[in-house]
Amino acid sequence: MQDSARGTMVEQLSGGVKLRVRQATKVYPTASGDLLAIDRCDLDVRAGEIVCVVGPSGSGKTTLLWSMSGLHGLSSGEVQLDGKPITKPSRDIGMVFQDANLLPWRTVEANINFPFEIMGQAPDKAWIAQLVHRVGLEGFEHRMPSELSGGMQQRVALVRALSFKPSVLLMDEPFGALDAFTREEMNHLVEEIYLDTHTTIVLITHSIEEAIFLADRVIVMSARPGRIASEHVVPFARPRSMEIMSTKDVFDLTNVIKKEIIGDQKSMAGRSGSVVKATG
Amino acid sequence: MESTDAIPQFSKSESKAGGVGVSNMSALAAGPGIQSVRDVAIIVMVAVIVIGGLELVLNIFAVPQYVMPKPSEIAVALVTDFWFILPHLGHTLVELFSGFGIGALVGLILAAVITQFPFAEKIITPYILLLVTTPMLALVPLLILRFGFGYTPRIIAVALAAGPMVMINAATGFRRVDRGKIALARSYGASTLQIFWKIRAPMALPMIFVGLMVGSIFGLLTAVGAEMVGGGFGLGNRLTSYSSMIQMPQFFAVVLILSILGILIYVLFFLLGKKFASWEA
Numbered sequence: 107m108q109d110s111a112r113g114t115m116v117e118q119l120s121g122g123v124k125l126r127v128r129q130a131t132k133v134y135p136t137a138s139g140d141l142l143a144i145d146r147c148d149l150d151v152r153a154g155e156i157v158c159v160v161g162p163s164g165s166g167k168t169t170l171l172w173s174m175s176g177l178h179g180l181s182s183g184e185v186q187l188d189g190k191p192i193t194k195p196s197r198d199i200g201m202v203f204q205d206a207n208l209l210p211w212r213t214v215e216a217n218i219n220f221p222f223e224i225m226g227q228a229p230d231k232a233w234i235a236q237l238v239h240r241v242g243l244e245g246f247e248h249r250m251p252s253e254l255s256g257g258m259q260q261r262v263a264l265v266r267a268l269s270f271k272p273s274v275l276l277m278d279e280p281f282g283a284l285d286a287f288t289r290e291e292m293n294h295l296v297e298e299i300y301l302d303t304h305t306t307i308v309l310i311t312h313s314i315e316e317a318i319f320l321a322d323r324v325i326v327m328s329a330r331p332g333r334i335a336s337e338h339v340v341p342f343a344r345p346r347s348m349e350i351m352s353t354k355d356v357f358d359l360t361n362v363i364k365k366e367i368i369g370d371q372k373s374m375a376g377r378s379g380s381v382v383k384a385t386g
Numbered sequence: 387m388e389s390t391d392a393i394p395q396f397s398k399s400e401s402k403a404g405g406v407g408v409s410n411m412s413a414l415a416a417g418p419g420i421q422s423v424r425d426v427a428i429i430v431m432v433a434v435i436v437i438g439g440l441e442l443v444l445n446i447f448a449v450p451q452y453v454m455p456k457p458s459e460i461a462v463a464l465v466t467d468f469w470f471i472l473p474h475l476g477h478t479l480v481e482l483f484s485g486f487g488i489g490a491l492v493g494l495i496l497a498a499v500i501t502q503f504p505f506a507e508k509i510i511t512p513y514i515l516l517l518v519t520t521p522m523l524a525l526v527p528l529l530i531l532r533f534g535f536g537y538t539p540r541i542i543a544v545a546l547a548a549g550p551m552v553m554i555n556a557a558t559g560f561r562r563v564d565r566g567k568i569a570l571a572r573s574y575g576a577s578t579l580q581i582f583w584k585i586r587a588p589m590a591l592p593m594i595f596v597g598l599m600v601g602s603i604f605g606l607l608t609a610v611g612a613e614m615v616g617g618g619f620g621l622g623n624r625l626t627s628y629s630s631m632i633q634m635p636q637f638f639a640v641v642l643i644l645s646i647l648g649i650l651i652y653v654l655f656f657l658l659g660k661k662f663a664s665w666e667a
Contacts, residue, residue, distance in 0.1 A: 224574040
């Protein structure tokens with residue numbers, strides 16, 4: 107927040123805070139006691155910003171994202187979208203899940219139309235056709251998901267999430283199951299779509315490279331309980347090319363984040379057990 | 387993390403979890419496909435050899451008709467007595483369709499409802515298991531005593547035989563909860579009813595077809611069995627009647643009709659399953 111240069115840059119791009127997370131805490135009851143998944147997390151995401159969240163497994167990244175989507179409630183704290191508290195899923199938010207999470211009994215087209223079916227609206231055909239063209243799914247509309255590769259499936263999921271023009275896109279480790287080349291392709295695609303639509307994006311990933319390539323800001327979480335440990339501004343201009351990934355700046359930033367995550371895991375190894383009694 | 391709103395783990399194996407009986411279906415459906423005219427020719431040739439060979443052997447050893455009628459005699463009986471047997475086939479079909487219809491409907495509704503309430507399911511399941519494992523034919527004498535020799539006892543027996551079979555398979559289907567897919571629907575604001583029709587029901591469909599297939603075959607079995615116990619009509623009644631009069635060609639003609647009926651039922655549900663649940667394979 108002290109970085110005034112960045113502040114002005116982001117403010118030029120965007121209006122105010124799109125998503126505001128305040129003191130977000132989530133406790134899961136388990137057989138062996140309560141598990142504190144995330145603990146007093148604070149995060150502001152500005153409109154038109156890409157924020158990537160990285161952290162070791164068990165750092166509550168996904169829990170944080172699901173709370174932002176309104177898919178589950180918090181034990182305490184609050185998430186606001188445009189200043190209004192989120193208590194249930196909103197059509198302003200599009201979700202992209204781990205794996206593609208397509209419905210295997212529906213064709214590509216029927217999968218893309220699924221949100222409209224649930225909302226009881228006619229699909230926005232022109233917009234969907236544009237998206238399908240943009241991600242290169244033309245000609246695959248009548249295929250079944252099982253006939254598509256992992257990358258193609260995730261493209262369908264991306265179109266599905268954007269089909270109803272949400273102002274926020276939440277992505278939960280979307281490309282974790284893809285091979286490195288496909289992943290790179292998908293990262294470029296996300297940036298292209300971002301430059302087209304200026305959708306606010308929060309993306310969870312365990313790839314530091316992916317986070318740095320895509321993000322305006324990288325948030326690092328620490329594990330058990332999940333807390334926000336640090337944030338790093340990624341100042342490169344868009345569109346970014348893969349060449350920047352081999353520059354010294356990126357190399358240094360990658361190492362800093364890597365050290366934070368590894369350091370956190372080492373300190374965790376010293377602790378006994380992973381179950382923490384929640385106080386609140 | 388045994389919590390209702392725990393984050394789903396999208397491991398590859400989860401989508402297969404709970405699909406215990408689905409392999410039944412693929413096992414039933416795993417017949418080799420017919421590839422060419424040559425295949426058809428070979429299949430027909432083998433059939434001719436088997437049936438012709440049987441005819442020949444029965445002739446050579448002069449096997450009496452009351453032991454085993456010749457295929458040709460069965461064919462003649464099937465043609466000449468066809469119009470006499472047809473109404474009996476009609477009666478059996480009436481019992482099968484109405485009994486299976488009632489049983490399957492109740493079974494499906496029960497499966498859909500109780501899987502929503504895990505505690506109720508735990509209590510009810512042992513009784514359903516009891517109904518599945520007890521041969522419902524055992525109740526037929528009692529049912530006849532109570533309802534007479536009409537359709538009623540037979541339809542009840544068929545429903546009792548088919549219903550639990552449908553239910554137990556459908557329940558397995560409805561239990562295949564995929565939290566990720568439910569979360570997907572909920573992220574668009576889906577209601578409980580929408581989640582049921584758009585996610586749970588399609589996911590259960592392959593198992594529902596397995597249940598309907600097995601249930602209908604059990605229904606046919608029970609219908610014929612019940613007809614053999616009492617009452618003056620139905621294919622089962624023809625079997626007891628023909629055997630008591632040692633009319634073996636007619637007896638086997640009825641057996642042949644029953645086999646064809648069973649195969650038709652199997653093919654029907656196989657095709658339905660292929661059309662509506664092929665994504666599973």
